Amino acid sequence: MNSTPYSHIHEKFRHIAHLPDDERIKFIHSPRWIGYKTANTILSLMHDLMNRPKQHRMPNLLLIGDSNNGKTTIIKKFNEKFGDTYVDDNDRINVPVRLIQAPPSANEKELYISLIDSLGLPFRSSDSGGILRHQVVHSFREANVRILIIDEAHSMLTGTARQQRTMMNAIKYLCNQIDLPIVLCGTKDAVRILHTDSQHSSRFDVAELPVWRNNNEFRRLLGSFEKILPLKEPSNLIDIEKTNLIHSISDGNLGNVKRLLNECAIEAIKTGEETITLDIIRGKSCLRPTKGLRKIIG
Template sequence: MSKTPIIGSSPEVEAKVASFMSERLLHDSLSDCITLIGSMRLSGVHHRKKARGMLISGPSGVGKSTIAERLLELSPRREEVDRTIVPVLYVELSGQPTAKVIGSNLLEALGDPHSESGSAEDRLFRAAELMRACGVELIILDEFHHIANLDPRKREIALDTIKNLMNKTFIPILLLGANSSKAIVRANPELSRRCTPKIQLEPFSTEDAEHLHDFRRLLKAFHELLPTTGPSALIDASNTGPLYQACHGLIGQLSQLLEMALKATLYGKSQTLSQEALRWAFERTVYPGCKRHRNPFDAKFDGKPLVGSGEPFHDMHA
């Protein structure tokens, strides 16, 4: 592969990249979460007396979206003669999720064309009725940490709205959000008691033997999905450290890096994804404009974590 591959617009290449990116790789922690969510969902279906909740928090790129996407894949919407069945309702909370906005977000996710009309109470009532009609068995509220953007009074009302939704529907709720989500839930004792367990997802760590083993397994799994032939840089043990440095143990960041590296490989008509492809992709996706000594795949890399001011993972160590 040349050092400056030309990224074009080949439908064949883009289809291969899209197929690669569509795969949902679940390491042990994510699989465990999905098992727990499945148990909570079944409990809600068979014992609808008091809805349970679960909180999964962690930094961006740690796998929360992968969990949501997998749940939706396992239980897709389906059309029946007289209604749409929505086993898993995915809702992304807006940046200022007041009680009224939460109602709108729910109605919009359910396909209500009048999601912006009515009081907060009316919107919640309509959402609850639609959920029953659509056979919803699990509600996913993503970007839950946005509730922290509200002033204390509105925040309390928003949390009460989520609690009231559980009371009205008896449907389990999965809350997904950044690290700050745990403190938000704990500020409302009743909601906190309902949301058990509270799971904190962490990036992989090369300092922990089990995490390192899981990270290598993940790299091997990605390698096996590549639409190329021959051994890739992903299964070269000497690249484990650089790959970890390049994504800081975050599966989301790793996926973005591999997407661009695969494009460079295929457009460059190479037979395998190389370290050079990773070096090139890192400069364009993870750390644009970085110097050679700050690129983990460059021979001049100084080996220091990319957590300095202005570097990709500074916020994780701020």
């Protein structure tokens, strides 16, 4: 028998298992990063883009995937790792990463306002699109922004075809004027915005976050989740029966997996089980993405 207390938990989090129940539940609800192969590959791609020498026609990336499947978590992790503002040896302020959410519709002025606001700079919403665009270009140059990330890019599909083309042309203009790599992030529908003009599709590589298949990679993912859950007993989530059940309920969607396991862990704490059992997992089957909603309403 392993004599190390709570050896089933990552050593960084073992002390959490000693805390009172309410503190452990609070920890479970807090955001935590779980690295996996595809996520780490995308982080490396984005880091490579950020470090490219400035040149005409900087390469860009479109990151797509199902809703709640980890896209936003990845770009926030990237911003957390590489986005800190600093002052260089020439006393120049550097803001390497700007992360914004796309406007709720294809509105060029709202895009510029979001970009200016992300730098904490004042603006006049009554200014014309041209004036705001000039302010964005000037501000981003002054701040030495090295990569721009726009989340919820599929929102730019809300509008007429002309408005969509205007938005993409605005993004192309910024990329050209500031020699700036741009990462768009959204659902699979976001691919459609690249087809508003053949020039857009040639500028963007596309990376997809697929749903998880029920395979060894998925079992490794569950093993990683178990290491950050502060339960006093091991749950052996890689057991084939548990793995199959978790995959069936979550449909292989990362956000659904996280929610399911968090709820199961909280149940294990509240009941005193201190381990995620098959019965606890079955009891959370109502958390199925859409099937559960129909069951609750019906």
